[in-house]
Amino acid sequence: MSDSAPTAGDTRRLAKEARDRVRFEEEALQLSEQVYRVARRMVSSREEAEDLVQQTYERAFRSWRQYTPGTNLRAWLLRILTNLNIDRGRRQQRSPQTTPLDNEAGDYFLYNKLESQVTGENPDEERVLERLSQDSIVDALAEVPHDFRDAIVLVDIGEFSYADTAQILDIPIGTVMSRLHRGRRILKKNLADGVPT
Amino acid sequence: MIDWCDKCEEMMQPFLDGALSDHEVAEAEGHLEKCSWCARRYRFEERLRHYVRVAVSEPMPADLKAKLAALRTPL
Numbered sequence: 429m430s431d432s433a434p435t436a437g438d439t440r441r442l443a444k445e446a447r448d449r450v451r452f453e454e455e456a457l458q459l460s461e462q463v464y465r466v467a468r469r470m471v472s473s474r475e476e477a478e479d480l481v482q483q484t485y486e487r488a489f490r491s492w493r494q495y496t497p498g499t500n501l502r503a504w505l506l507r508i509l510t511n512l513n514i515d516r517g518r519r520q521q522r523s524p525q526t527t528p529l530d531n532e533a534g535d536y537f538l539y540n541k542l543e544s545q546v547t548g549e550n551p552d553e554e555r556v557l558e559r560l561s562q563d564s565i566v567d568a569l570a571e572v573p574h575d576f577r578d579a580i581v582l583v584d585i586g587e588f589s590y591a592d593t594a595q596i597l598d599i600p601i602g603t604v605m606s607r608l609h610r611g612r613r614i615l616k617k618n619l620a621d622g623v624p625t
Numbered sequence: 626m627i628d629w630c631d632k633c634e635e636m637m638q639p640f641l642d643g644a645l646s647d648h649e650v651a652e653a654e655g656h657l658e659k660c661s662w663c664a665r666r667y668r669f670e671e672r673l674r675h676y677v678r679v680a681v682s683e684p685m686p687a688d689l690k691a692k693l694a695a696l697r698t699p700l
Contacts, residue, residue: 534634
């Protein structure tokens, strides 16, 4: 008699595992649009973003057992993506990004500059905002150093909480907050610098 | 003496993120009620965040969606 003949218990367990895996893969795929939107702004080109998302899903589908059902799957996928992005950065030996201590201004700096270019006293915010083009925003974000940009992309674009962002980036919540606040100021300074005078 | 406009500028990001204490929120709101100069800048920041989110959102290419679906484990 063979030892390897599956018992009824084995069959049930395998069937359950197959169902769990299918459910996991379906849920992960439903989040792919959101994962791509974040990835696209973490890297500089569409091709890089596509590669990164593909690698993320390959790894996620391989390691699906490590995901705890009921926890935040989108954050779990983004954690994989962030780790892959860091590994890739190291492989490509990118030049280290310097912290632009001199490239900051206060939070009102951008508004003050834009408002001074709009005619009429106390213009409404929409008219001030119209001074910025979509392309200028994409460029200004791309120029924010990546540590700061990742925090902005996760919180302001991906709409992750501080706590989820801290987990994804593997840094303390306080560091998320300081990178986010400084990153937004750098972004606004970049936007202000791009506005013709 | 406290310069409330400077303080309000410092509090703007955590205020809009909902990260201030109740006491700090009351301080900021108290100033914003009296100071239209700061209030305009707060409203602008809120609109800017939305504008940035929309401006940088790029839909996923359709062929990538198909490539990801192909990665699923065959049944």
